Amino acid sequence: DIQLTQSPSSLYASVGDRVTITCRASQPISKFLNWYQQRPGKAPNLLIYGATNLQDGVPSRFSGSGSGTEFTLTIYGLRPEDFGTYYCQQSYSPRTFGQGTKVEVK
């Protein structure tokens, strides 16, 4: 199965910061990569699909880039409601998730 490795595993940030999370695939997956946000105690929520496409209703401060084996989720101007855990997920082969990146208050 394709392995997804997210970095960092956790980070501390302040409101207004730009935050970047990386997801690396163990083999090329074209743009079959999705990003989710999970707030504590809640179900995950789709942010980005197909590596770069913003899901309807998701604020434009979220942006996805990349293809092949390296992908990035960037949050421009972190807001209080953005603290939580972010997961990448590949849909190229048997589906797998990255291990998650926890974004915490500095």
Place this chain on the structure above:
Amino acid sequence: EVLLVQSGAEVKKPGESLKISCKTSGYNFITYWIAWVRQRPGKGLEWMGIIDPRDSDTRYSRSFEGHVTISADRSSRTAYLQWNSLKASDTATYYCARQAYSSSAALDPWGQGTQVIVSS
């Protein structure tokens, strides 16, 4: 509005059986696959498997094949996840989610989750 509403929390003993549900509304049930995802306490998301409600074609992650069964009932627009013999290691929150029809196969929306506790 597309909704996936899951059954309530369960407390079971090791060896017992269990079937949890995911009732859908707001779209054509047979058009979209439904996935199940596990999240153990304090841990990340794990893909379990997926079902096509049109013909019940089911695919399992290798980690879960043989231990759980995914099914769907078209008449009630509901997907199910079941165990014949629970283990303590099955303690987790289980989510269902609709898989997008597009090539991205993204999961959206998700159910609210069903917490399962297995303890003697």
